[in-house]
Amino acid sequence: MSYSKNKVTSIQTLIQNFFLERLIQQRGVTSRTIESYRDTFKIYIKYLQEMFNISVENIDISDFSQDKVLLFLKYLEENRNNKPITLNNRLSVIHTFMKYVAEQAPEYSNIAKKTIMIPFKKQETKIIEYISKEEFKAMINQSDDSTYLGLRDKVMLMILYNTGIRVSELISLNWKSFKEIENNKSTYLFVTGKGRKERTLPLWKSTTELVKEYVHTYQLQNKTTIFINKNNSALTRSGVRFRIEKLLLMASHECPSLLEKNISVHTFRHSVAMNLLQAGVDISTIAIWLGHNSIETTHKYMVADLEIKRKAVEKAGIIDNSVSKYKPSNDLLEFLSKL
Known part of the structure; x- marks a missing residue:
C-alpha cells in the first residue's frame, strides 16, 4: 500500500x-x-x-x-x-x-x-494475595439466599471461586453457558475469553446445584445474562466490584484477616490458581484453565507458592535454603472516538 x-x-x-x-x-x-x-x-x-x-x-x-x-x-x-x-x-x-x-x-x-x-x-514484584477457604466461607455466609440479590451474589461468589473466570466473562454468562455432560454426569462452564478463545471448566456439584436453583427460581433461562441488577439490567463490571467490596466488609467482622489483604474481583483468579497449584495440578493445565496466552503469565503463581512456603518455614524457625463495524473517517479524533 x-x-x-x-x-x-x-x-x-x-x-x-x-x-x-x-x-x-x-x-x-x-x-x-x-x-x-x-x-x-x-x-x-x-x-x-x-x-x-x-x-x-x-x-x-x-x-x-x-x-x-x-x-x-x-x-x-x-x-x-x-x-x-x-x-x-x-x-x-x-x-x-x-x-x-x-x-x-x-x-x-x-x-x-x-x-x-x-x-x-x-x-x-508483589506477593500474590489469595482468598483462603475460611475467608471465602465468611464471604459466602454474608449472602442471604432467601432474597434475589443474596442468591445472585452467592452464585457469583461460587462461580468466581470455583472457576477463576474474569469479571468480563462472568457478566456475560447465560444459561446456555452451563452444559451437562451425560457420560460423567458433570456440569461444565463454557467460557469465551480474551482473543475469543473458548475454554471449558468443570463445576463443583455445589456450584451446579446453586446455579440451577437461582436460574429456575427467577426464570433466567432466556435472559442474555443470568446476572441482573435491581433495575432489571445486566450487571456491570463496576456492579460486581461494588457487591464484592460490600460482602468483603461484612465478612471482615467474621474473618478479620480479610482486612489485611487488598482483595479485588481479580483476586479470585489468583485464589483458583493457588488452590490448583497446591492441589498438585501442573502449571500448563492451570494456564489453560485460566485462559493465559503464555505459561510465563502463570509462572508467577508457582513463585508465589514457593514464597508462601518459605515464609511458613521461617515462621516455624526452620532454615531451609531449597525452597467490522468500524469505518475510516477524515477526522482522526472522530475516528478514534467511534471505536
Whole structure:
C-alpha cells in the first residue's frame, strides 16, 4: 500500500489502517482491546496538542519518535501518577503500532525502530494475595439466599471461586453457558475469553446445584445474562466490584484477616490458581484453565507458592535454603472516538 506525502493523510491512513486492517481484520481482537488501543492514541494525541501545541491536523509520524514517546511516558508517570503497569501498557500499544509502521511504510523505519527500542519499565514484584477457604466461607455466609440479590451474589461468589473466570466473562454468562455432560454426569462452564478463545471448566456439584436453583427460581433461562441488577439490567463490571467490596466488609467482622489483604474481583483468579497449584495440578493445565496466552503469565503463581512456603518455614524457625463495524473517517479524533 502506498501512502500520500501529505502529512494528514499519511498519519490518518497509518493509524486508521492499523485499527481496521491489523487489529480488527487480521488479528480479530476484542472490543476491549480496541478500547485500550484507542485510549492510548487519544491520550497521546491530546498530550502532543497540549505540550507541543501540535494540532491533530499537523501530527506527523515523526511525532512518534523515541524522544517524544519517552517524554510522554515521563509525563504519564509524573503528571498523571501512572504506575509501571499502565506505562508498560501504553508503551506496548505504541510498540505494536510502530512495528506496523515499519512494515507498511519503510520510509519511516528508522524512526519506528528507535521507538520500538524503548524498554519497558521494571515493575515491582508483589506477593500474590489469595482468598483462603475460611475467608471465602465468611464471604459466602454474608449472602442471604432467601432474597434475589443474596442468591445472585452467592452464585457469583461460587462461580468466581470455583472457576477463576474474569469479571468480563462472568457478566456475560447465560444459561446456555452451563452444559451437562451425560457420560460423567458433570456440569461444565463454557467460557469465551480474551482473543475469543473458548475454554471449558468443570463445576463443583455445589456450584451446579446453586446455579440451577437461582436460574429456575427467577426464570433466567432466556435472559442474555443470568446476572441482573435491581433495575432489571445486566450487571456491570463496576456492579460486581461494588457487591464484592460490600460482602468483603461484612465478612471482615467474621474473618478479620480479610482486612489485611487488598482483595479485588481479580483476586479470585489468583485464589483458583493457588488452590490448583497446591492441589498438585501442573502449571500448563492451570494456564489453560485460566485462559493465559503464555505459561510465563502463570509462572508467577508457582513463585508465589514457593514464597508462601518459605515464609511458613521461617515462621516455624526452620532454615531451609531449597525452597467490522468500524469505518475510516477524515477526522482522526472522530475516528478514534467511534471505536
